[in-house]
Amino acid sequence: MSENLERRRFLKGLGASSLILAPLGCSSVKEKENAYTPHYVMVFDQNKCVGCGECKEACNKANNLPEGKSRLLMEQQSGAVEGQPCPHCGKTTGCGCERKFVRVSCQQCKNAPCVTVCPTGAAHRDPKTGIVTMDAAKCAGCKYCIGACPYDARFINKETDVADNCDFCLNSKLAIGELPACVQQCRYDALIFGDANDPTSYVSKLLAVKDSVRIKPGFGTEPSLRYIPIVKLGV
Ligand code: SF4
Ligand code: SF4
Ligand code: SF4
Structure with missing residues (x-):
């Protein structure tokens, strides 16, 4: 997938709520923004991910995180690698399991416990985009949000002592x-991002034809991360 096509896809996905157009101060755009609520989602396609980890590095750089830190983890679920036992069968040699990875990061919940419990308003939802993000200046470092997150997706940035989460690179x-950044970096098309409320967006069309799942739906958090699982597991 060429970068240009990705970008066109994204711009189309932004639709009337374009963050790019907002700084222009155009009143008609602002009126549309007020009338329209986007729902930004990210899709992780497990069939395409090779576990290269380049998305993590891109996240680190884009969001100016401490060395080696990223707002996402790439967890290996099966397949032995470099003498490490396969997480599924436990074998270090002769493992026939398919290599399978899963992205672990903030799920961008529509009902976000981290926002609900934050006593200072530091963990909040961006009013324009609906994305759960942080106001670093308000963070008291109490870690309530970290304890409240059912996905273990938040952390304290050790350089700033501020809680952090993947906010789809809202500001960066x-x-x-x-x-x-991770979507731009992925050369294998395993990450797709866009506005699910826009029926013309690529992500909407993709979700309409591909089976996808959400993690821990029983918690009622309504995650905005979708996973397209490997269809033929072979494990
Ligand atoms: S860059 Fe893409 S293929 Fe590589 S680990 Fe990340 S999601 Fe998977
Ligand atoms: S996954 Fe955790 S950090 Fe992200 S919005 Fe949900 S509760 Fe908050
Ligand atoms: S969207 Fe941005 S903050 Fe979230 S994991 Fe990707 S690079 Fe990191």
């Missing part, structure tokens, strides 16, 4: 009209 990339 979306605000300048770019796709999230």
Whole structure:
């Protein structure tokens, strides 16, 4: 997938709520923004992910995180690698399991416990995009949000002592009209991002034809991360 096509996809996905157009101060755009609520989602296609980890590095760089830290983890679920036992069968040699990875990061819940419990309003939902993000200046470092997150997706940035979560690169990339850094970086098309409320967006069309799942739906958090699982597991 060429970068241009990805970008066109994204711009189309942004639709009337474009963050890029907002700084222009155009009143008609602002009126549309007020009338329209996007729902930004990210899709992780497990069939395409090879576990290269380049998305993590891109996240670190884009969001100026401490060395080696990223707002996402790439967890290996099966398949032995470099003498490490296969997480599924336990074998270090002769493992016939398919290599399978899963992205672990903030699920961008529509009902977000981290926001509900935050006593200072530091963990909040961006009013324009609905994305769960942080106001670093308000964070008291109490870690209530970390305890409340059912996905173990939050952490304290050790350099700033502020709680952090994946916010789809709201300030570092979306605000300048770019796709999230991990999505841009993934050469295998395993990450797709866009506005699920826009029926013309690529992500909407993809979700309409592909079976996808959400993690821990029973918690009622309504995650915005969708996973397209490997169909033929072979494990
Ligand atoms: S960059 Fe893409 S293929 Fe590589 S680990 Fe991340 S999601 Fe998977
Ligand atoms: S996954 Fe955790 S950090 Fe992200 S919105 Fe949900 S509760 Fe908050
Ligand atoms: S969207 Fe941005 S903050 Fe979230 S994992 Fe990707 S690169 Fe990191």
